[in-house]
Amino acid sequence: MSIDVQRIRADFPVLAKLINGQPLVYLDSANSSQKPNAVIDAMTTFLQHDYSPTNRSAYTMAAHATDLYEGARANVARFINAPRAEEVVFTKNATEALNLVARSWGTANLGEGDAIVLTHMEHHANIVPWQMLAAEKGFSIRWVPLTSDGLLDLSNINQLLAGARAFSFTAMSNVLGTINPVKELCALAHQHGAIAIVDGCQSVPHMPTDVQDWDADFVAFSSHKMVGPSGIGVLWGRESLLDAMPPFLGGGNMISDVKLDGFTCAELPAKFEAGTQPITEAVGLSAAVDYLSALGMHNVRAHERDIATYAINALTDAFGDDIVIHGSRDIEKRGATISFAYRDVHPHDVSQVLDQHNVCVRAGHHCAKPLMRLLGANATVRASFYLYNTNEEVDALVSALAEAGDFFTL
Amino acid sequence: MPGLEDLYREIILDHYKNPRNRGTLEPPAVRSEGHNPLCGDEIEVFLIVNNDIVEDIKIAGQGCSISQSSASMMSAAVKGKPVEQARALISRFKHMMSIDEEGEPDTSTPLGDLEALQGVVKFPVRIKCAVLSWNTLSEALDIAAE
Numbered sequence: 001m002s003i004d005v006q007r008i009r010a011d012f013p014v015l016a017k018l019i020n021g022q023p024l025v026y027l028d029s030a031n032s033s034q035k036p037n038a039v040i041d042a043m044t045t046f047l048q049h050d051y052s053p054t055n056r057s058a059y060t061m062a063a064h065a066t067d068l069y070e071g072a073r074a075n076v077a078r079f080i081n082a083p084r085a086e087e088v089v090f091t092k093n094a095t096e097a098l099n100l101v102a103r104s105w106g107t108a109n110l111g112e113g114d115a116i117v118l119t120h121m122e123h124h125a126n127i128v129p130w131q132m133l134a135a136e137k138g139f140s141i142r143w144v145p146l147t148s149d150g151l152l153d154l155s156n157i158n159q160l161l162a163g164a165r166a167f168s169f170t171a172m173s174n175v176l177g178t179i180n181p182v183k184e185l186c187a188l189a190h191q192h193g194a195i196a197i198v199d200g201c202q203s204v205p206h207m208p209t210d211v212q213d214w215d216a217d218f219v220a221f222s223s224h225k226m227v228g229p230s231g232i233g234v235l236w237g238r239e240s241l242l243d244a245m246p247p248f249l250g251g252g253n254m255i256s257d258v259k260l261d262g263f264t265c266a267e268l269p270a271k272f273e274a275g276t277q278p279i280t281e282a283v284g285l286s287a288a289v290d291y292l293s294a295l296g297m298h299n300v301r302a303h304e305r306d307i308a309t310y311a312i313n314a315l316t317d318a319f320g321d322d323i324v325i326h327g328s329r330d331i332e333k334r335g336a337t338i339s340f341a342y343r344d345v346h347p348h349d350v351s352q353v354l355d356q357h358n359v360c361v362r363a364g365h366h367c368a369k370p371l372m373r374l375l376g377a378n379a380t381v382r383a384s385f386y387l388y389n390t391n392e393e394v395d396a397l398v399s400a401l402a403e404a405g406d407f408f409t410l
Numbered sequence: 411m412p413g414l415e416d417l418y419r420e421i422i423l424d425h426y427k428n429p430r431n432r433g434t435l436e437p438p439a440v441r442s443e444g445h446n447p448l449c450g451d452e453i454e455v456f457l458i459v460n461n462d463i464v465e466d467i468k469i470a471g472q473g474c475s476i477s478q479s480s481a482s483m484m485s486a487a488v489k490g491k492p493v494e495q496a497r498a499l500i501s502r503f504k505h506m507m508s509i510d511e512e513g514e515p516d517t518s519t520p521l522g523d524l525e526a527l528q529g530v531v532k533f534p535v536r537i538k539c540a541v542l543s544w545n546t547l548s549e550a551l552d553i554a555a556e
Contacts, residue, residue: 348449348474348539349418356414365450378450378472407414408423408475 002306003299008388011036011291015388025359025396030174030202030337030384032224035288039228042287043280054279055253055270069279072286073269079289080219081210082236089235089242089272090282094201095125097220097235098168100272101197102129104245105218109165112138116166117194119144119152119180120374121173124367126199130168144169146374150176150327152185161192168196171203175366175375175382176327177308177337179203186215195241201225205386206304206335208297211236223281227387228288232281235272242268249274300387304336307385311338311394318398322405326375336385339366342401345408347379353404359397416529417536418475425523426475431485433468440553443471444546446538451477455546459554462493469543476527476536481543483523493551495519500544503527507537 009015012034017024026034046068052059054066070085077085091097106129110116116130120143134141142160145153150173161167167189171182182203186196195217200209204219205226211219218237224230247254247265251274256264265271292300309331315323315338324341328334342350347363354361362382365372372378383397435441435456444453451473458466467489469481484503488496499519506521508531530540 346474346478348451348476348536352417352533352536353414364448369450372450378452407418 003295003303003387005303005388005390008036008295009390011038012388013037013040019358022358025357025393027383027385027389027393027397028360028362029205029225029386029389030382031362032230033205033227033386034388035229035284036227036291038291039284039287043229043284046280046283051280053276065279068286069277069282072282072289075286075289076234077236079209079293080204080234080236081212083212084239086268087236087239087242089237089269090277091220091233091235091272092231092278093224093233094199094220094222095233097233098125098197098199099129100235100248101168101218101220101237102133104248104272105195105241106130106133106166107137108244108246110134110137110139114139115142115164116140116168117142117144117160117164117189119169120146121150121152121176121178121371122168122170122368123174123199123201124369125201126168126170126197127370139165143370146371149329150178151333152178152180154188157188158192161188161194164189164192164194166197167192167194168199170199170201172206172335172337173327173368173371174202174337175339175368175371175380177334177339178327179207179333179335182214182216186217190215202335202337205292206297207301217241223285223288226288227291229281229284232278232285234285239268242272247274248272251275253277295387303387304385305331307389307391307394308334308336308338310391311336311383311385311397314394314398315340315401318402319405323401326380336389337382338384339380339382341377341380343405343408345404347381349408350381350401350404353407354397354400357396357400357403359393359400361397412529412532417533419526419529421523421526422475422479425479425482429469429478429482431468431482431489432470434470435466435468439466439468440550442546442550442553444542444549446473446477446542448538449474451539451542453477453481453543453546455481455543455550457547457550457554459493459551464488464491464493464496467547473542474536474539476530476539477542480524480527480540483527484543484547487522487524488547493555496547496551499524500548503544504541507531507541509537509541 052062052065054069074085147153189196197218198216200221204221222233254274326339351363439458453471456468
């Protein structure tokens with residue numbers, strides 16, 4: 001079964017927007033996705049009728065808000081097939097989730113002489129927290145290189161993982177669109193006694209996620225890329241690891257007792273949720289999870305496989321050697337996030353011309369500067385497609401690109 | 411909505427396609443480097459200052475048409491000019507870009523071709539592109555003065 005894109009588009013009010021009489025062509029969902037009415041309405045209804053603090057006050061409305069908040073947690077747990085809802089920790093976003101792992105697990109487990117392994121295709125969110133900690137703790141960071149077609153080069157993975165304490169990697173590149181073999185990478189990490197940390201920010205919105213099948217130890221992702229609101233993200237972690245870790249942020253909600261000479265932590269997941277949480281956003285995320293679940297993540301992936309194929313073919317047919325699409329051409333190994341170089345036109349100039357046609361793409365380094373250096377570019381244009389994008393929008397991209405080419409021909 | 415022709419004036423595209431004073435200079439020339447963290451643009455400014463005169467300037471690095479043409483025009487405008495005049499031009503240019511708007515700019519130094527970049531103000535996200543080389547020049551002048 002494939003998804004009915006026109007019906008889906010009707011669910012996203014912003015997609016009906018006209019700018020100067022022309023439709024919006026939103027191709028920046030790898031950056032942040034648009035929101036359906038189901039999410040907007042769930043949050044509005046909660047704010048209008050049900051808002052109150054969670055996990056502290058005893059009145060009925062607070063109990064109801066707590067039920068909704070904890071229901072969101074259970075819903076997210078189901079969505080990623082987590083064994084227990086308590087293993088789902090709400091954070092601000094995937095960046096904070098990865099910082100939590102680095103600060104909490106990393107501080108307790110990494111020291112001088114230790115090593116962790118990252119890859120050349122990581123987002124800064126899965127690089128900088130480790131570099132910050134490494135500067136304090138003195139452990140080393142090893143890097144998995146890439147093949148020329150933008151896949152992880154696993155030819156020396158056993159040497160890289162030998163003696164490593166953690167292997168932290170993205171499930172899908174936010175620049176190349178590469179889908180990594182997560183299950184295989186988790187198994188490799190475990191063979192070497194390392195834990196496996198998965199940055200699921202780009203994969204969770206676009207394909208089925210099963211943390212148990214992956215056999216991962218931690219998975220981080222953001223709500224705002226999966227048709228949910230910004231301001232909330234998720235860290236799923238194996239209970240035994242989360243239990244053994246020191247707290248991340250200190251404050252209300254995360255303690256079981258505080259005395260003048262110290263404190264004791266609350267149980268999971270409150271231990272990692274200091275202060276008032278993004279309650280309304282959790283309600284929105286839960287509605288997003290329901291929305292995606294009703295469509296079926298296999299169907300979302302199938303649609304994106306189709307549109308990525310159409311887009312790569314259309315761009316190649318129209319521009320031939322004038323366009324360089326980064327990453328793999330194998331549609332089974334990539335998602336619908338497509339970065340490219342177009343003639344010698346600078347990505348910023350390309351996106352400016354596209355903007356005149358309401359075609360929204362990202363131009364820049366995509367928070368992945370080590371990868372950009374590897375590509376030999378200081379910026380790329382990135383068109384990223386999602387469940388609501390159509391082949392006609394690919395055509396709009398192609399024709400706007402042709403105009404950019406005419407304008408800037410050197 | 412402002413059109414592309416407001417931003418990409420012919421003279422801008424000319425400087426982009428045929429950048430002036432492109433290259434590097436060896437020490438004792440001073441060098442400074444500027445980055446636009448948003449889009450990854452990089453600019454290097456090489457400068458020889460003698461007797462308070464900008465004797466030579468070279469520009470290296472890569473970036474979009476706005477950042478590159480702005481750098482090219484800037485190099486043409488300050489080459490051979492007194493340092494004081496170069497600094498006045500930096501201030502005047504940034505004023506044109508709606509930065510440092512306090513006070514009236516020193517208009518004694520003509521903007522010349524640089525007037526063409528006026529349209530950038532209508533595209534706020536591009537102001538950083540236009541100003542990158544000027545901030546880098548300012549830094550290079552500081553280094554040269556040390």
